[in-house]
Amino acid sequence: xxxxxxxxxxxxxxxxxxxxxxxxxxxxxxxxxxxxxxxxxxxxxxxxxxxxxxxxxxxxxxxxxxxxxxxxxxxxxxxxxxxxxxxxxxxxxxxxxxxxxxxxxxxxxxxxxxxxxxxxxxxxxxxxxxxxxxxxxxxxxxxxxxxxxxxxxxxxxxxxxxxxxxxxxxxxxxxxxxxxxxxxxxxxxxxxxxxxxxxxxxxxxxxxxxxxxxxxxxxxxxxxxxxxxxxxxxxxxxxxxxxxxxxxxxxxxxxxxxxxxxxxxxxxxxxxxxxxxxxxxxxxxxxxxxxxxxxxxxxxxxxxxxxxxxxxxxxxxxxxxxxxxxxxxxxxxxxxxxxxxxxxxxxxxxxxxxx
Amino acid sequence: xxxxxxxxxxxxxxxxxxxxxxxxxxxxxxxxxxxxxxxxxxxxxxxxxxxxxxxxxxxxxxxxxxxxxxxxxxxxxxxxxxxxxxxxxxxxxxxxxxxxxxxxxxxxxxxxxxxxxxxxxxxxxxxxxxxxxxxxxxxxxxxxxxxxxxxxxxxxxxxxxxxxxxxxxxxxxxxxxxxxxxxxxxxxxxxxxxxxxxxxxxxxxxxxxxxxxxxxxxxxxxxxxxxxxxxxxxxxxxxxxxxxxxxxxxxxxxxxxxxxxxxxxxxxxxxxxxxxxxxxxxxxxxxxxxxxxxxxxxxxxxxxxxxxxxxxxxxxxxxxxxxxxxxxxxxxxxxxxxxxxxxxxxxxxxxxxxx
Numbered sequence: 001x002x003x004x005x006x007x008x009x010x011x012x013x014x015x016x017x018x019x020x021x022x023x024x025x026x027x028x029x030x031x032x033x034x035x036x037x038x039x040x041x042x043x044x045x046x047x048x049x050x051x052x053x054x055x056x057x058x059x060x061x062x063x064x065x066x067x068x069x070x071x072x073x074x075x076x077x078x079x080x081x082x083x084x085x086x087x088x089x090x091x092x093x094x095x096x097x098x099x100x101x102x103x104x105x106x107x108x109x110x111x112x113x114x115x116x117x118x119x120x121x122x123x124x125x126x127x128x129x130x131x132x133x134x135x136x137x138x139x140x141x142x143x144x145x146x147x148x149x150x151x152x153x154x155x156x157x158x159x160x161x162x163x164x165x166x167x168x169x170x171x172x173x174x175x176x177x178x179x180x181x182x183x184x185x186x187x188x189x190x191x192x193x194x195x196x197x198x199x200x201x202x203x204x205x206x207x208x209x210x211x212x213x214x215x216x217x218x219x220x221x222x223x224x225x226x227x228x229x230x231x232x233x234x235x236x237x238x239x240x241x242x243x244x245x246x247x248x249x250x251x252x253x254x255x256x257x258x259x260x261x262x263x264x265x266x267x268x269x270x271x272x273x274x275x276x277x278x279x280x281x282x283x284x285x286x287x288x289x290x291x292x293x294x295x296x297x298x299x300x301x302x303x304x305x306x307x308x309x310x311x312x313x314x315x316x317x318x319x320x321x322x323x324x325x326x327x328x329x330x331x332x333x334x335x336x337x338x339x340x341x342x343x344x345x346x347x348x349x350x351x352x353x354x355x
Numbered sequence: 356x357x358x359x360x361x362x363x364x365x366x367x368x369x370x371x372x373x374x375x376x377x378x379x380x381x382x383x384x385x386x387x388x389x390x391x392x393x394x395x396x397x398x399x400x401x402x403x404x405x406x407x408x409x410x411x412x413x414x415x416x417x418x419x420x421x422x423x424x425x426x427x428x429x430x431x432x433x434x435x436x437x438x439x440x441x442x443x444x445x446x447x448x449x450x451x452x453x454x455x456x457x458x459x460x461x462x463x464x465x466x467x468x469x470x471x472x473x474x475x476x477x478x479x480x481x482x483x484x485x486x487x488x489x490x491x492x493x494x495x496x497x498x499x500x501x502x503x504x505x506x507x508x509x510x511x512x513x514x515x516x517x518x519x520x521x522x523x524x525x526x527x528x529x530x531x532x533x534x535x536x537x538x539x540x541x542x543x544x545x546x547x548x549x550x551x552x553x554x555x556x557x558x559x560x561x562x563x564x565x566x567x568x569x570x571x572x573x574x575x576x577x578x579x580x581x582x583x584x585x586x587x588x589x590x591x592x593x594x595x596x597x598x599x600x601x602x603x604x605x606x607x608x609x610x611x612x613x614x615x616x617x618x619x620x621x622x623x624x625x626x627x628x629x630x631x632x633x634x635x636x637x638x639x640x641x642x643x644x645x646x647x648x649x650x651x652x653x654x655x656x657x658x659x660x661x662x663x664x665x666x667x668x669x670x671x672x673x674x675x676x677x678x679x680x681x682x683x684x685x686x687x688x689x690x691x692x693x694x695x696x697x698x699x700x701x702x703x704x705x706x707x708x709x710x
Contacts, residue, residue, distance in 0.1 A: 152507035152601035229674030246507035319584030
């Protein structure tokens, strides 16, 4: 059972897709066929790879194509998925163009892999800030029925793309010397070092950003709750990798902090990092008998957590009848993008749709 | 009408108090009498100052004393305010020891200066994250009655103290070189460069931190709404100065985005930075016809904003009947501490309580 796979796009997400395919031993029958807007050699997933300029013939014979690139103003899938499908490939799209298309399933394998059938030629993978949210929300929604979600995000610069990471690195030395920081306004409206910018993607007429509304609409679609009340504030923070989310939840049914912890502990793709710290020195250092462990983006550099959604700071919110607060952390390039895309392909392999 | 004033404490807040007293031309009849745990020379408010070791005689003849220091595990006011009061001085305390004492008013001059009378010998100033929140909340509460508050904070390291700013500066070069960052666990539990830590002050048994509960209890006391439902998540971000807050509000009465903007625009101490950007290039750069302005901590370095509470990203939240989201930014050392303390003294001067 092997698969011929293609990849369109060689940015940070394309890099992580190549990495995930190798690390997870995705059963390729031939090397990943890598395409981008122009032919070149790239280091992808830590290996030197020959990149070919995307053209129709390159999709021939492929079983599955991962889309993680752009063609002009749109995702590469807009131009190339029809060709890939015509060639007989299944397309898994990391881009945003088809996510809300009612004919395209928006898939997080832990939640709704069953929406993918042999007839599904195009599958969309959600936005990074959505994926980590729904992986934690789905099991809680099943247990107690979510009535309302209020989320504030702490999103790293890598979500913008490689140029943003470089922009941050470029700004760091001036920051360090206390000098004015130069800013490329085509990336962020203001210097991101060292500031928090409540501005991700474009503004809509009602004052929300597209990023904020992606969280709303994509979460509803994945959870199959078209009217779930969700409100979001999306904020860019000066962090290279990993998104965090402060989430306030209201439920239909009673749910305690311990019950939620237990449910999340059993949930696929979730690691709960809450409860007493395992480091007794931490209690002593901070003279705090209640010292807790909690996840942060630093945990995402550990092998056991890099593809997981980490949840901590689970607290009862007594301002409403059935309320909880929590803190959700994940790698925006891996589980928030590449890992999810590769997991969709793995799910299709398991179901005999490909391979 | 002049005042003899003392200052106990020479950390970042003491420094800013000395600065505010000078910048705001607070009418001193003799130089600020500065005390700390030991005698020394310090640069305070940009000027070299002789610091004396705190002792009872130094409070003699003072009209007002600003407390912004520690004595052992508690604020210096615990040990020295009784002496200062005995000497006839009014005490204004930046520390947390008396904030929730029912006999001590907790004052933000824009909101409840009338609680200070000739009989009030000790006045508490709230926590930084509370002050900026209530300055924006008070006028909205008056207009439409706040039913519930959900707040997530983005708090700079300077709130911890000068050592935290130095810790961050120490960690920056290693960050820049991509090397592991060393961490003094007595300051932050984990390296703050470059991460977000959902952990400010000690944990309580229910999983909330003391910082989160300060926001809850202090806001209720200042707004004189002892049962107002407020839930908070307090997060430390790798920023040197300035706190931001993502705030979700539910109101008793209908209130539109435009009405809230208008009310905040008229409110004392508030600057609304919302609506169309004044930089037409920004619209073009980001190809966004709806491009908005919004405040960030970078604005706090400007003279006209350094003592103000900046509000932006005001949006209708349609997930509830009368809902709004907003983004609130202030300098945690100035309006969040020193400025508020000096403004209280100014208010007492105006009312003829001192001077």
